[in-house]
Amino acid sequence: MSPRVTIILPARNESAALKSLLPRIFAAVPSPDIIVVDDGSTDDTAAVAEAAGAHVIRHPYGIGNGAAIKSGAREANGEVLVFMDADGQHDPADIPRLLAKLEEGYDMAVGARGCASQASIGRGLANRLYNRLASYMAGHRIADLTSGFRAVRAAKFRNFLYLLPNGFSYPTTITMAFFRSGYPVAYLPITAHKRVGKSHIRPLRDGVRFLLIIFKIATLYSPLKLFGPVALSFFVSGLGWYAHTYATQGRFTNMSAFLMSASVIVFLMGLLSEQITTLMYKNNHSDN
Structure with a gap:
């Protein structure tokens, strides 16, 4: 029997993208539980998600992407959690590919973006640096440290909730924690599309934060x-x-x-x- 799957989308002012994304998720995954975590949106993100059939968790103000991930993980009933961005970058048709990797025995499967899927040359170079540094710290090759598109076994993911930051670097933390704890991680190549709307990431500030997170997790685990x-x-x-x-x-x-x-x-x-x-x-x- 296949494990129950909960799909979690952290969202802040993503109503435009959700209008087309949520129907595509329902079409790609049979009878999914979908949780949209509205992180203090000022548009109709919550209303769009509810109208499409998703369960909505509301934050009274913007706490952060990582905080939304934690809220969704605590609320989810599925044995497997799928995290994806709500801005339309990730293709729901890739979800079954990630789930297939878990059936092969992996505890986490991550959608790894290629060079053509990076938002800019600068972001691509920065991600390459993060990947190499994190690979050294973790002792394993990490193909995409910052990808927000992943499937993971819920029980093991929740072991590390206390480590996850409230900001944009939860993928960094959970990836290194899984590798250091000996949980097998698989990477699948994906194509990330151009997001709908404006990005909430600030490259300089969040780039420094990613580096600090890598060193923090290295100090904790290696x-x-x-x-x-x-x-x-x-x-x-x-x-x-x-x-x-x-x-x-x-x-x-x-x-x-x-x-x-x-x-x-x-x-x-x-x-x-x-x-x-x-x-x-x-x-x-x-x-x-």
């Missing part, structure tokens, strides 16, 4: 990947400075001592953090 290179750089710098001062002055300086001591302290901080994350990892799996 701290030695972050602390280790920093400790090594301090040690190499101290060793190099000692070699220089010994060759030119014939002595060991305070700067060399400081740099080498800092390397040991940073490494021990990373080692301690790694032990703490091991306990978190154990607790997450003991709940399943």
